[in-house]
Amino acid sequence: MIGKKSVVALFDFDGVVMDTESQYSKFWNAKGKEYFPNIENFGDKIKGQTLTQICDRYFDVDAKRRIEEELDRFEESMIFDYIPGALPFIKELKKHQIKIGIVTSSNEKKMNNVYKAHPELLELVDKIFTAEMFSRSKPNPDCFLLGASYFDTKVEDCIVFEDSFHGLEAGRKAGMFVVGLSTTNKRDEIIDKADYVISDFTGFNYDKLIKLL
Template identity: 55%
Template sequence: MIVLFDFDGVIADTEGQYTVFWNEMGLKHLGIEEFGLKIKGQTFRQITGYFSENPSVLFDVIEPQLNKFEEDMSYDYVPGALEFIKELKAAGIRTAIVTSSHNIKMANAYRAHPELPELVDAILTSNDFSRSKPDPECFLKGMEVLGGKPEETVVFEDSFHGIAAGRASGAKVIGLATTNKSEALAPLCDMVIDDFTHFSLKDLM
């Protein structure tokens, strides 16, 4: 078995913060309400499509604000996530973080949690793959790096794009209802959990 984790909304409780930021940016610069929900799980590269008529707004105005926002934001763990990852490591199960975030943002996360890179076997960011979720490339790359097959892989995701990518990769998908309601995730996943508080390795077996 190998286990692949998304980062935001799965390991780090950050999605609510991003939603507030992108809702504000979308309304101010595009006139789109609930923009944060529309783009959840997408990379910055994907978001550029919304600003095709005025890309300078994204790159000259929003991107510097986003970089500062990610420097200052909280990277608290999703409840039980740290303990669960430690349990997998102790059991010798290979794990990786597979995230749509870029290396600079993840460096901020490592400053908040210097222990994190040592707890998993690999960390793949948007710098490591060319196609973003819902394309399964990122998870297939994670399997390749860890030497696992789709049928022996478990993916933990919170976003609809991420869940679709996990499904398309052939892995078992467990959804976290940290970002979206469990009723919305349930038809798309093999299992849905609120967080890792009452979840352990035996629940994967």
């Protein structure tokens, strides 16, 4: 068992800390129907990727501009509710001096909307890594490796909390212990992509975390 002070907890944001994935699925599936009527569930294909990468891969310059403007308006009106159990779990980790990072493909502009709704978040975690901080998004491991580097810890001392296929893959590629949340995808769809699976953070606590490691 590793010492508790060396543990770093790296949380994805959407679908892990905040219950926002269903809202994003609605937005991106609508864009998929508008631009790619032959692609079903377009929202599932782009989960975990940055806005820049989504637009560069799928949309031309004019469409990219329109979508960015539409997404900005959409995110301003989003509801940011914590995933069940997430807030008390993060508070418990902080109490036990565990370093906490949020690693998200969201940009800083979107996260500013989050801070307005939940200013306490900035005090609860040690660092928030946004899309501007890494060039390759999930499923590439860059964002999680950045987290390990920032906290000056080994990858084997990091635990990743993820819900999306791309995020789970990124955590695995980073060589970190991966806890999958079945908040976005079903348990049986992610069980082989994570080291441990939970429905949400209800009943999950510091002692269980340390035993896993």
